Amino acid sequence: MEKLNKEHKPHCLILPYPLQGHINPMLQFSKRLAHKGIRTTLVTTKYLYKVLQESLGSIPVETISDGYDNGGVVEAGSTEAYIEKFREVGPKTLTELIEKLNNSSDTAVDCIIYDPFFPWDLDVSKKFGLVGAAFLTQSCAVDLIFYYVYKGEIKLPITENEIKVLGLPVLESSDMPSFIYDYGSYATAFEVVLNQFQNVEKADWALVNTFNKLEQEVIDWMENFWRVKAIGPTIPSIYLDQRLLNDKEYGFSILKPDTDACKKWLDERQNRSVIYVSFGSLVRLEVKQMEELAKGLIMSNKCFLWVVRESEESKLPENFADETSKKGLIVSWCPQLEVLAHDSVGCFITHCGWNSTLEALSLGVPMVAMPCWSDQSTNSKFVSDIWKTGIRTRADDKGIARDTEIMRCVELVMDGDEGKEIRSNAIKWKEMAREAVDKGGSSDRNIEEFVSALVNPIN
Ligand code: UDX
Secondary structure: OOOOOOOOOOEEEEEOOOOHHHHHHHHHHHHHHHHOOOEEEEEEEHHHHHHHHHHOOOOOEEEEOOOOOOOHHHHHOOHHHHHHHHHHHHHHHHHHHHHHHHOOOOOOOOEEEEOOOOOHHHHHHHHOOOEEEEEEOOOHHHHHHHHHHHHOOOOOOOOOOEEOOOOOOOEEHHHOOHHHOOOOOOHHHHHHHHHOOOOHHHOOEEEEOOOOOOOHHHHHHHOOOOOEEEOOOOOOHHHHOOOOOOOOOOOOOOOOOOHHHHHHHHHOOOOOOEEEEEOOOOOOOOHHHHHHHHHHHHHHOOEEEEEOOHHHHHHOOOOHHHHOOOOEEEEOOOOHHHHHHOOOEEEEEEOOOHHHHHHHHHOOOOEEEOOOOOOHHHHHHHHHHHOOOEEEOOOOOOOOOOHHHHHHHHHHHHOOHHHHHHHHHHHHHHHHHHHHHOOOOHHHHHHHHHHHHHHOOOO
């Protein structure tokens, strides 16, 4: 399968929603397809293309318009306006792009791998008679919950505290995605996550960024209604101790990482001695939470590498960076995979965004889970109670994880006897993640099946 002996290589367009947490996994998946002989082209918005030109490297990219070519969502002024305009302009410009590419037999499009945050991508693909593959960027557990809400099988508001969802362990209300409870405040985001399931039944494939052993029960259940294939984790293979692909470059970083400073600083630290702290690309912490976290890090008396995005910097306690410079390094963005793969890192304080969760799990780093919103509580539940590769901080009655609690959790996962099981599970899951994407592993076989269907279409 590695080398396709055909004149026309099947050509897939990859269409992620323009957010870091969606671009990363879809881009990595496209590299895996390219490695198996499929031609892939990443499609992004005209605005992001301008912003990211520097980091594009050799990745083939085409653009469509979201209607805000000079500033994206900032130009739109609100997510609502952005989504509405994208819905109007996106299908038109995607149609034009496919028509342009279809003018040459070399670039003619065979398949659209789309982010179901934009279900209209599938309508466009069907209009052209293309294969349409939904690529779901969150965990299967979270997808299933939203699917049942969309179908009306989970009715809102939920009043009971124990929620039984077929295919999932019993969940408490604090384990459910936050939108289920605060849908009033996040109406647009909630509509987008639910609308993913508008037409996913019509997609030829539902690709999920997970692996069979990680979410077996829920994947089995999903197979009842979709042609679901687990193809993850979409971590560049070089980080999984493989040398299959020359794919170290993650590509398409919206924020600029402070790579040299992080590497130099980590190289000077002892094995497993550093706490890595990051809340991904979107979370905004409350000032009080930031203060407690800062105090907790100092109380732990350990070294820490903390990603504080520029937009969050003003919430740091005054002079904190200077006063803690002997123990801590604060950067505005880092090469997260390189950091997690570094021997000095012994624990990850994370919001449990799905990418961060999968990355830590695949690289064997125990987690202290501090979920903030969206799917993160559900991911934390699985980290702490199902996969047991981390512990979730307990919040006080104001929803804040206090300094002593943060210190307790860090000590437990890094040093304590109680944390031994967590540390050994972290290694176990790392092995299983690697096996899944290794040649002949479950995700690799699923990718082969997808590729094979593209190369040898039935009609
Ligand atoms: C969002 C949601 O918040 C998350 O809950 C959902 O599952 C996906 O979309 P985000 O908050 O950015 O994503 O978190 P996450 O899913 O963890 O993705 C962040 C990505 O940015 C990861 O791939 C991570 O490696 C990368 N990253 C993060 C960096 O490269 N450098 C950093 O300093 C921090």
